[in-house]
Amino acid sequence: MSLRTESERELTYAEAVFEATRSEMRRDPNVFVMGQGVDDPRGMFGTTLGLHEEFGAERNFDVPLAEDAMTGIGIGAALLGMRPIQVHQRMDFVLLCMNQLVNMAAKMSYMFSGAHRVPLVVRAIIGRSWGQGAQHSQAFHSYFMHVPGLRVVAPTTPHDAKGCLTTAIRDDNPVLMIEHRMLHGVRGVVPEESYEVPYGRARVLTKGDDVTLVGISHMALECVRAKHLLSEIGIEAEVIDPVSLSPLDVETIAASVERTGRLVVVDTGWLSCGASAEILARVFEHLDGRRAFVGRRMGYLPTPCPTTKVLENLYYPTARSIAETAYGLVRGKGAAEWQPPHADSLEVSEFRGPF
Amino acid sequence: MSLRTESERELTYAEAVFEATRSEMRRDPNVFVMGQGVDDPRGMFGTTLGLHEEFGAERNFDVPLAEDAMTGIGIGAALLGMRPIQVHQRMDFVLLCMNQLVNMAAKMSYMFSGAHRVPLVVRAIIGRSWGQGAQHSQAFHSYFMHVPGLRVVAPTTPHDAKGCLTTAIRDDNPVLMIEHRMLHGVRGVVPEESYEVPYGRARVLTKGDDVTLVGISHMALECVRAKHLLSEIGIEAEVIDPVSLSPLDVETIAASVERTGRLVVVDTGWLSCGASAEILARVFEHLDGRRAFVGRRMGYLPTPCPTTKVLENLYYPTARSIAETAYGLVRGKGAAEWQPPHADSLEVSEFRGPF
């Protein structure tokens, strides 16, 4: 998917992340990158590749395997006005630094009544495919959406990846940026100049009157694919990418649901107490009985992620399962069975890892 | 609040927790307690007081300040058939052991296809009052509700505290039991014999046709108080205590909302991606347009917890604010303003800490 704007230059998502990082490092000497392997020959899937060559070893450095302290160290540096960017190759590892992120970073501004600010960016990559298994496939964005004092963004397009990261780096508050591994190779138009993508503004990716599909991160792609499947049988889906999860642009989503009367929220994560629960609840509260609607949540199965492909394929929502769900909502209980054609997700099916 | 059953013996919540622990330790030599200060002269607010005297120092022992490894050690012992009970004086500290709970305990049964089981009980105490501040007042039950493979219980009454803990200890799966510090001193009828409170069964505490109030943990008490305030002006609230959060008994709650058409979920925690979002979403999905209803979520303000009393008082839902919210739902937009009388929560107002 590429959203064409004035400029026609295309980059991959990984390149867009790299570009935002490099241009902010050029702009502000306080910006630096720290993380396991950020300066290694693979450069975090290319997103940090060689930054130490331009900016010196002090501004793009490898760290010990010590997620808790390294997060605390980032916070401490931020207290003195540095602007660290930390990267986790898998979001599963942030479970080791929840204490610093939630008990410290999120609270320091409030607890000290503004005496401190924590301009910290944490990039966390959600793994998928090629047998990532139970411990390399998890998505914990809801954990951060739960906590006041943190911002959470989950850009889907290269354009938004660059813009969200730029906004995050310039923000004086701790920001979690969620990147889906399946998006790193996806291409899209990215302006060369710097720009910020604002918090709390959802993007309507496609217009439609029959059903609202909200897709988070990689699931926005699958929703667009589902939309095409649905179009073929005359159902017009409006696809919305929230982009920013905290704060969340409930107005845009609710306005769409007000028209369509039907909502499917598709998350790259579990449902229970997840982002999809929050979005559904927020739309419900927002419409507040003024407009009846029906809604569904989709996401990971309520199990750990199985490794074997045959089971892993069942674990994730697909364009097809999203289309089926939307179809069920639109046509209602009595409708004829509809089996949408298979829609290939090349970024998944062609992925060969190794991680 | 005491739910009178056949027996009339009353215990405090803390005593009920103690009794369940002691009787399971007598019943099964594999049960043991480990945690910071469990064998100290205060015995975790009395819940573990002197257990080492009856069962020996090996079965109720203090541990270093090392939440991550101690959790992993509990898991390792459980793999060999022991049944550890771990206690965190404050739930805020579980952020240090999220990795072991989520990446290991929750996954071992599935990841190894049943080759392992993890009979671990983690008791986590939510702090409140007497200036606990931002880092000693948090409630993270939604984090555990999010993750497949964990069970989460949040008993409100001494009766359920004993029964839930007994169920948890006998369960071959990891269970989080959430205890609210404000409940430890609350008295209620507790049978002397052992009994299990089953997962996934909510309790209807009071019947009513006008509005459904769902109160989690300590908030169930406040909902009962709110119910009394509402009664005085002729509004009958049905108060439901979910008791078990994962699995959740959505049927009972939805059946009530189907009657009342109005739902207020009151959590002792933040709203965003919280238990209240999940409950609201589940009820919405369950009724699935068959019955329109309006709903509200209440919980912590979307801020860290302030220390000073004047602000802390604003931070938590109260019987009064719950009653006001319910009143608004029942009487609708045009209704006259109603200021419910103050209902004292003695367990809060008389609490003098120190922790």
Next chain:
Amino acid sequence: MLGPAGASRRLTAEPMEVPRNSGTAERLYRSMYLIRRVEEEIIRLYPSDKIKSPVHLSIGQEAVSAAVCDHLERSDYVFGTYRGHALYLAKGGDLPRMMAELYGKAHGAARGKAGSMHLVDVDVGMMGTSAIVATGISNAVGAALALKMRRSKAIVVCFFGEGAVDEGSFHESINFASLKRLPIVFVCENNFYAIYSHVKDRLAGPGLVERARSYGVTADRIEDGDVLACHDAVGSAIEAVRRDEGPRFLECMTYRWRDHVGPGEDRQYRYRPEAELDLKIKNDNLAALGRLLPPDLKQLIKAEEEARIAAAIDWAEKGEFPAASEVRDHVFAD
């Protein structure tokens, strides 16, 4: 809002001649006396329920903060724990604003949002304290990293109890500090207990100093009882860090007289031998230091500090509580 004019932020009395190490003894006595007396006032005030938050007192432990901070510039940074009154005061934190903070008032150090457990005064480099054990240590290391990246001459001192060494976070932090040779002093206040748990029941092996050395960090154990000796030992460690010789670790032996939390005593719990406590009280560091000062100088110091304390309490009591609207302020920096 600043404190009353009389309450200057730094301890500015001129040094006077006293038997040994005169200026130092005077400064340390003044600092320790202030800490002791402020906390005694907290004990006195606590039953009134005006201080509605847990307090963790440093009575008995004053020497460590006083001795360390005496070597620090205002531009140096310190990080501490919930047991933070002593550090806040020794580093020159504003006393009236501390008292107002304990009272939960709007003119408190953090407008009442922090309470005793989260004292902060960035103007003097008191960077705040955490109530989650050991979590401030990595923050302190991060501050030292920032100083190094900026080629600053300032240093960081990080205070924590021996209980914090149990936490993995300590190890990750000291390893990184050593790896990058950061300008930081780790000051472990070993008071033997974490709540009611003795260090020997939590810490395996030859001891804290050996732990630190296993990270390539020069480490010393400083015995309790001689404040001036402690001051000297701390001084050379700090000088080494200033000379960019990499981090230092100091195990400062000390002892808490009061209960872990709250204003009371804790003899009734019998978790520690009464004789152990009695001996510490008998060998009171503050009294011993006082004996080195001429009586009239001592009296002068006392009078001055008493006046500051009284003024601070008075100022704190008079202030307003924050307005309800403040509850939503500062969730984010703007």
Next chain:
Amino acid sequence: MLGPAGASRRLTAEPMEVPRNSGTAERLYRSMYLIRRVEEEIIRLYPSDKIKSPVHLSIGQEAVSAAVCDHLERSDYVFGTYRGHALYLAKGGDLPRMMAELYGKAHGAARGKAGSMHLVDVDVGMMGTSAIVATGISNAVGAALALKMRRSKAIVVCFFGEGAVDEGSFHESINFASLKRLPIVFVCENNFYAIYSHVKDRLAGPGLVERARSYGVTADRIEDGDVLACHDAVGSAIEAVRRDEGPRFLECMTYRWRDHVGPGEDRQYRYRPEAELDLKIKNDNLAALGRLLPPDLKQLIKAEEEARIAAAIDWAEKGEFPAASEVRDHVFAD
């Protein structure tokens, strides 16, 4: 479902006379040969896309698992990491079920849910592996705690890379193990690298052995290159643990020949000197050990193991994938 009859779980060939330490050399050679060849087969099979999960190979590191496990009973427990093929095989894990697991088949060690990163075979005490670095260490300590509480004679051995020592969890775990004198051996396979990051860029101070000693744990460094010497050193440590002398720490120097993950080489990344790698390959432990065995014995072992491997792959390939309904099984123990 068990593997084919030919694939016995334990390595049961009778010892024979060889120059030095005959039975031992034979057993170790057999074990190491099996590991090497199984992984070479994985390399061969990988391009077929039949193994759809990351593999972390132990080629070059076989000696450690082989030498340690040779001293273990079936009733002893081991915990390992995602780089777990060697440990699984050395502890006597079922080879056909391992291969089926890599293929994601229903008759795999965990019915396809685990893949290469989470090998398990509780029947032989292979307690499973974690893909989150260092997290298995505390689980192993917990198992040792359970053994001690039950007065069992069994012991636990915990394997991890030197990268795991960076994690606070290691420190918390070894401290507790030492405090309680638990029957556990910590085996750190120091292959110098965590992915492409050299240990000297992550580990401050005098070294791993000194770290362990600072917890009161007896610790030894065992050099790479002499498998029988390694076997002896490991043996005495294990015997000490069996005599209830408390935990031991062994730093086993070793080297990974292949890329961190995947079947390939990694010379193109130039993160390590080629000469370093070449020297290790030249001094191949397996080949060196083989030179101690009579040629015909060696041939016999090879033939036997090749037959087992071929049978295992054949069996794995033939099996079915799990049914769709299995995706929801085992979230909870029933």
